Amino acid sequence: MSHTPELPERYVCTNCHIVYAGTVRHEDDTYHYSAPDECAACGSTDFVTFEQYVRHKTA
Numbered sequence: 001m002s003h004t005p006e007l008p009e010r011y012v013c014t015n016c017h018i019v020y021a022g023t024v025r026h027e028d029d030t031y032h033y034s035a036p037d038e039c040a041a042c043g044s045t046d047f048v049t050f051e052q053y054v055r056h057k058t059a
């Protein structure tokens, strides 16, 4: 069965604004994305989704 996952959700560190692809877990034939545990650059654990981030910037 070839199943193409959707594009991973992206998350933005609210501290240094680096964008991460969400961590993928494959469960029950569906893909779940979650934010990284902490930012590799600054150690912050505060993430928003890319969509939220863009909305904040343009609002």
Ligand SMILES: [Zn+2]
Binding pocket: 013, 014, 015, 016, 017, 018, 039, 040, 041, 042, 043, 044
């Ligand atoms: Zn960061």
